Amino acid sequence: MSLSQQLKDYRLTTAEILYHMPDHPGILQSYIWQDLDLAPKYPVLRRFLDFWDRELEARVHSVRVASASVMKPPSIRSPGITLRLH
Numbered sequence: 001m002s003l004s005q006q007l008k009d010y011r012l013t014t015a016e017i018l019y020h021m022p023d024h025p026g027i028l029q030s031y032i033w034q035d036l037d038l039a040p041k042y043p044v045l046r047r048f049l050d051f052w053d054r055e056l057e058a059r060v061h062s063v064r065v066a067s068a069s070v071m072k073p074p075s076i077r078s079p080g081i082t083l084r085l086h
Helices: 003-007 043-055
Strands: 011-020 028-037 059-069
Touching: 011 043, 028 043, 043 059
Parallel strands: none
Antiparallel strands: 011 028, 011 059
């Protein structure tokens, strides 16, 4: 992961792509794709899906996308309970 991309607010993006198998169109197969991308337009994912449509025989059924910021400010969480043992 490039630090310059992270500073430009690129996020770790995961996409689950469901597609129809070319030999058996009634069966769906799952493919997981992951890369750094810019939300909400996702240009890297769109380039990949354009490549998929252009080069692969498998027809895309649906795409689910999740993204999370890679760089976050530090945080401190306090425990819900404190126990002492003597």
